[in-house]
């Protein structure tokens with residue numbers, strides 16, 4: 363099978379199957395062998411690896427993964443792509459395509475059944491409309507995922523890496539950094555895809571933290587506090603947490619916790635680091651019991 367990373371080969375497959383792109387599935391197929399090699403290299407895919415690919419499309423990156431990994435499972439929602447994948451991936455014996463919605467796949471179970479519960483790598487050119495639920499789903503499942511190397515919208519990659527006090531800093535930065543170390547490994551312009559997306563893209567590698575790093579006693583509470591703080595970005599933290607549905611901490615309670623931490627009662631959520639959010643949620647959580 364010809365290298366689908368080359369635009370002319372992708373076009374030939376699309377024509378052969380008279381394929382029409384489905385906007386609702388975020389279908390932008392990568393056509394640049396150098397970017398594909400870069401992704402494989404950044405993900406450090408080797409002969410011992412089991413790789414989960416989200417959204418193989420016509421199998422472009424899947425070909426590269428099959429060449430480098432021990433085993434690949436690729437989950438594709440669009441059933442019209444399944445016969446195409448059967449064709450483009452026919453030379454490879456180390457791949458299985460599942461026609462499913464990745465958000466409905468039990469990742470922990472898949473890893474247990476296919477890789478004896480041992481850590482896997484996730485590599486994907488993600489459908490941008492569900493980037494956050496896919497990544498958060500992988501982290502929150504607590505399944506053994508060693509790293510996630512993915513193409514995302516450039517702005518999203520910047521938000522994942524952002525620190526306190528910057529305009530990109532928000533709930534996504536904190537959630538990603540709680541679980542992993544994010545690194546942008548490549549910027550990818552729209553002309554590397556068919557069809558061209560309206561936005562710039564970037565490849566980001568999220569390496570799962572091995573140590574526990576920052577630990578909140580009640581993760582759920584900490585992420586509720588984080589979301590509430592950034593939902594009302596221009597409000598002080600005290601007012602934000604006081605107004606948040608489902609939390610309703612009294613102003614006095616929040617001020618007391620901030621004082622214990624040596625922080626001003628007028629501080630905004632965007633000024634707090636991940637460590638400070640963890641301490642704040644531990645203090646507020648204790649008072650709630």
Ligand code: SAM
Pocket residue numbers: 387388389390391392393416417418419420421422423424437438439440443462463464465486487488489490492
């Ligand atoms: N991997 C291919 C490539 O690099 O050329 C295609 C990437 S394209 C950006 C995203 C792919 O994800 C499409 O094939 C799309 O049909 C698939 N997809 C969209 N939503 C999905 C979902 N919920 N579960 C699984 N696959 C999905």
